[in-house]
Amino acid sequence: MIRSIKIxxxxxxxxxxxxxxxxxxxxxxVDKSVLKNIEDTLKVSSVSCLINGSILVGSLCRxxxxxxxxxxxxxxxxxxxxxxxxxxxxxGKINAVGNIILANDSAAAVHPQISNRAVEKIEExxxxxxxxxxxxxxxxxxxxACVTNKGLVVAPGITEDEFAILENAFGMEPITASVNFGxxxxxxxxxxxxxxxxxxxxxxxYEFGRILEGLNLLDE
Numbered sequence: 200m201i202r203s204i205k206i207x208x209x210x211x212x213x214x215x216x217x218x219x220x221x222x223x224x225x226x227x228x229v230d231k232s233v234l235k236n237i238e239d240t241l242k243v244s245s246v247s248c249l250i251n252g253s254i255l256v257g258s259l260c261r262x263x264x265x266x267x268x269x270x271x272x273x274x275x276x277x278x279x280x281x282x283x284x285x286x287x288x289x290x291g292k293i294n295a296v297g298n299i300i301l302a303n304d305s306a307a308a309v310h311p312q313i314s315n316r317a318v319e320k321i322e323e324x325x326x327x328x329x330x331x332x333x334x335x336x337x338x339x340x341x342x343x344a345c346v347t348n349k350g351l352v353v354a355p356g357i358t359e360d361e362f363a364i365l366e367n368a369f370g371m372e373p374i375t376a377s378v379n380f381g382x383x384x385x386x387x388x389x390x391x392x393x394x395x396x397x398x399x400x401x402x403x404x405y406e407f408g409r410i411l412e413g414l415n416l417l418d419e
Contacts, residue, residue: 214342216390223245224248225248241391261297266324305348309331376409379399380401398410
């Protein structure tokens, strides 16, 4: 079982894909061997889709066990049909969903300037409590961190205030890590749930160890 991959010939796998406890959404055209590896490693069903006509599924979607939010106005029907979960569009100008929302099944951290209307939609579809924050100074919290129901990995440079906000929201201690040989955008290079994780194939062994530690997967 390989736990480092490329998607669309790129190590920034979190830009092209997103996963929950049960599903992994990927762009159409991903190699079947990659799909099988993801399904077997994360113990999920894969869903091939486009969001608003784009292959950047990870940047344009965020979900949990309750539903999915997407950017733009096209793609909800196919995701809803495959998963049976609620799928809706995120309102507002700041709506690259995967970039600006970090969520698991209990909480979500979001871009500090996201609208009240968007927060209400997140609460409605994902059924979580929402906090606004930055992570290590980044407003794109969905790319600056990765959270599951077991662990939380964040970009190096997190402040004490950010640490406290995240720990209080998710009920777990953030652990810093990088991905793909030094990238601070740790969420851009990881697919993870409480069962396992996969990293972009430029991730070093040390980085992967830190990621496993932060996601509480060292024994998996």
